[in-house]
Amino acid sequence: MREFCIQENDSDQRLDRFLQKTLPELPKSLCYKWIRTKHIKVNRKRCTPDQRLVTGDVVTLFVSDSYFAIKTEEERSGVPEFLQAPNQLEILYEDERILLVNKPVGLVVHCDSRQIPDTLINRVLHYLYENGAYQPEQEQSFTPALCNRLDRNTGGIVIAAKTAAALREVNRLIRENKVHKKYLCVTVGTPKERKATLYGWHKKSASHNTVTVRDTPEEGFQEIITGYEVLASNERHALLSVDLITGRTHQIRAHLAHIHTPILGDTKYGNMRENRACRCKHQLLWAYQLQLETDADSCLADLNGLTVQTPPPPFMTKEFPKVQL
Template structure:
């Protein structure tokens, strides 16, 4: 969420003021944000023709990516060995051609000795923290941390439906259908079914929706999305495992799922001294605040 305190020598239209302050938005995105109830003037939805004046407060509940310059990389942390970046929803981590997180990282590394490579992945529709190694040694160390489950990952998500109980640990086995690109949770192991474990806690509820904090204990393909769908609480905006009627009604194009927090253990390797024992956390996505305040139901 972006908060703007109006400072203007005379009253001016809301759309004109926002376009002057945030020219990268564009009128099309402003109109889209208004339709989706993501612009509030002094706490209320108002037409873009409304005049604002000094002392007014404008709150924009929009993705951070709308305010970025094209092809930019949003660094959370970086040194010569490790990069931690915030991926926007809708951007693939890698792609054979066209825009991707890895392509942006390689562009950012031009003229330096860094050779960024992905240590793990996020689905295209998921936002949040992605870890990249910039050297062979860092890649070996970081991927080993992930393999040993010493790197703890926490997510925030909004589900269509309230989990019962409000907190718990989901188990079972995840079966992957590679041809269809989907997974499902099954009760028994099998040739394609691997054990999965997901811990969740409800932070807030609003009407039909719940805001959850989720910790990955195992890390399988689409694990959180499939696990929440398996208990009747699919993630809002998830077109593969979710409720598409609700997604359209609430104007969610991508899943309301964010890789929010990353914990590094104490590490002895000098290459990882900068991240040793550190916790990195993003601001809550705009939709989390709307659920907490009861504005999204």
């Protein structure tokens, strides 16, 4: 028999999802069978896979302990992967619920096919572990997580949730477009209008990791909205502030390329001749400002209107040093 007492970071999730996180080696089919045959109970009562857990519930598995003997490679070595990453972070804001960090160019947010442990999430976990905010041995189903992503070669603000409630709430705010993000970028050429809102239709190709933008709706395409303002320009380039109104894969990069002003350094959608001439090997794009819009009954209600901004990115100080944000 095995028992789990539901903690605050375990609550408000379905029973089946709690079990999948807590016992990742347990086959889903066996999990559902045990629930159906009453080998798994909540507070010693019959339960269902979609039952919502609350703090203080006791989940009991009336099965042999041999099912829980499998250890992960991390558990066998005794060294969590996140400790292999540095703990250096540029912190823009922190409280007991969330952490806003300034991601440098070149750092991936999560582990990719290269399996390099130095990722942004591992740096965050290392930092929280050393500060006592994350104690993995005391957690059953929750690990601090990133709420938004940036491409490896895009720098700027990323939100990390330190609690399960904060993770759910920030994800909800993002879905409801209540996390307002502004980006800075340098484009090849200057858009015809100094300030505009672009509307288009977007489709991602998973096999090529690229997207296509159209002016009119087509099957399989989703609407995108991108606002921009030209802050400064010269003969070859322009500095833009961009409002990401809808947040889809490569949206800013593809949308600006679609109006023939691609981002300088962009190797997927950009002007390769200009990239080479400027010796620019990655897109000059930076998530420089973030503002939260929360509700009165939100667990983040006191953060309504919180606005965080990064220092000017390196490409701005180099190409447009006189522009003030």
